[in-house]
Amino acid sequence: MNTLIIQSPLDMHLHLREAEMLKLVAPLSAAQFAGAVIMPNLIDPIDSLDKLLTYRDQIIHAIGSETFTPYMTLFFREYSKNELETAKEHIIGIKLYPAGITTNSESGVSSLDQARTTFEFMQELQIPLLVHGETNGFVLDRESEFLGTYAWLAENFPDLKIIMEHITTRDAVELLDQYENIFATVTLQHLLITLDDIAGGLLSPHLFCKPIAKFPHDREALLQAALIAHPKLMFGSDSAPHPVHKKECAGCAAGVFTAPVALAVLAELFDKHNALDKLQAFVSDNAQKIYNISPIPKNIEIEKSDFIIPDNYGNVVPFMAGKTISWSVKEF
Numbered sequence: 001m002n003t004l005i006i007q008s009p010l011d012m013h014l015h016l017r018e019a020e021m022l023k024l025v026a027p028l029s030a031a032q033f034a035g036a037v038i039m040p041n042l043i044d045p046i047d048s049l050d051k052l053l054t055y056r057d058q059i060i061h062a063i064g065s066e067t068f069t070p071y072m073t074l075f076f077r078e079y080s081k082n083e084l085e086t087a088k089e090h091i092i093g094i095k096l097y098p099a100g101i102t103t104n105s106e107s108g109v110s111s112l113d114q115a116r117t118t119f120e121f122m123q124e125l126q127i128p129l130l131v132h133g134e135t136n137g138f139v140l141d142r143e144s145e146f147l148g149t150y151a152w153l154a155e156n157f158p159d160l161k162i163i164m165e166h167i168t169t170r171d172a173v174e175l176l177d178q179y180e181n182i183f184a185t186v187t188l189q190h191l192l193i194t195l196d197d198i199a200g201g202l203l204s205p206h207l208f209c210k211p212i213a214k215f216p217h218d219r220e221a222l223l224q225a226a227l228i229a230h231p232k233l234m235f236g237s238d239s240a241p242h243p244v245h246k247k248e249c250a251g252c253a254a255g256v257f258t259a260p261v262a263l264a265v266l267a268e269l270f271d272k273h274n275a276l277d278k279l280q281a282f283v284s285d286n287a288q289k290i291y292n293i294s295p296i297p298k299n300i301e302i303e304k305s306d307f308i309i310p311d312n313y314g315n316v317v318p319f320m321a322g323k324t325i326s327w328s329v330k331e332f
């Protein structure tokens with residue numbers, strides 16, 4: 001197969017940031033995707049409907065003439081039922097960050113018990129819960145240690161849709177088949193790299209993200225689930241741009257910038273494993289079914305021709321910068 005059309009590709013976990021960074025990165029996602037789930041972890045988190053609508057307008061403005069749907073999320077805090085009823089039609093879900101676990105999450109949740117009432121409202125109103133599932137334990141154990149919390153949520157709120165965001169472990173893949181109400185997103189980098197690529201040789205700050213990439217057996221489990229387009233797994237890039245001076249320094253910020261290269265790299269990866277026929281489900285159909293959404297029709301053509309990944313997009317260095325890959329997205 002030398003060309004491939006993906007209908008309405010979706011990125012189910014995306015950081016678009018604000019101001020100049022938003023203007024730089026929003027058009028890059030909008031050029032290749034029909035829509036994306038927009039993360040609310042701005043410096044001042046999106047934790048009210050007012051802030052959300054303002055941010056949505058800024059995104060639409062930054063996209064320009066492209067057709068692209070920003071599926072908005074609220075930053076989890078304790079919400080009243082009334083607040084949630086009013087917000088429901090404007091959001092695809094609510095994103096929960098344990099306090100202090102990643103970029104701009106200082107005001108995240110410190111007690112799940114306190115959050116119970118909000119989970120109950122969300123369950124009743126059928127608002128999905130998106131979770132950054134890490135403890136503050138040893139870095140390689142953080143996701144596995146959090147799996148008990150996912151199980152607690154799934155058991156206590158059986159009608160709440162729970163999305164494990166950016167899973168990185170074999171254990172998390174296994175959890176998908178244990179609870180009907182648990183789903184997951186997986187990033188591009190976690191299908192391709194392990195901790196060795198980050199820290200095994202010269203340190204690679206542009207591959208550093210949260211959760212950190214783990215063991216070869218973890219990558220293998222994630223990859224196998226993606227290649228069969230496991231129906232409970234969706235593509236979510238977690239593309240998280242930081243300016244180069246925040247990556248190439250002591251105290252490197254967490255986040256890998258993958259959005260502009262994701263579809264081409266995924267095509268190369270699925271082609272290598274003879275699984276191109278599963279790409280449509282992995283980057284769109286599964287998400288449509290899980291979230292019950294119908295994205296705008298938008299065909300993206302991908303072809304088998306070399307794509308030299310740019311060294312930078314503005315002041316941001318993308319994933320696999322400077323590398324040549326064998327698939328590219330056709331530009332119009």
Ligand code: NCD
Nearest residue numbers: 015102103209210240254255
């Ligand atoms: C994200 C960011 O920079 O906002 N960073 C990351 O490493 N993935 C936050 C997040 O999703 O954890």
Ligand code: ZN
Nearest residue numbers: 013039238240
């Ligand atoms: Zn993220």
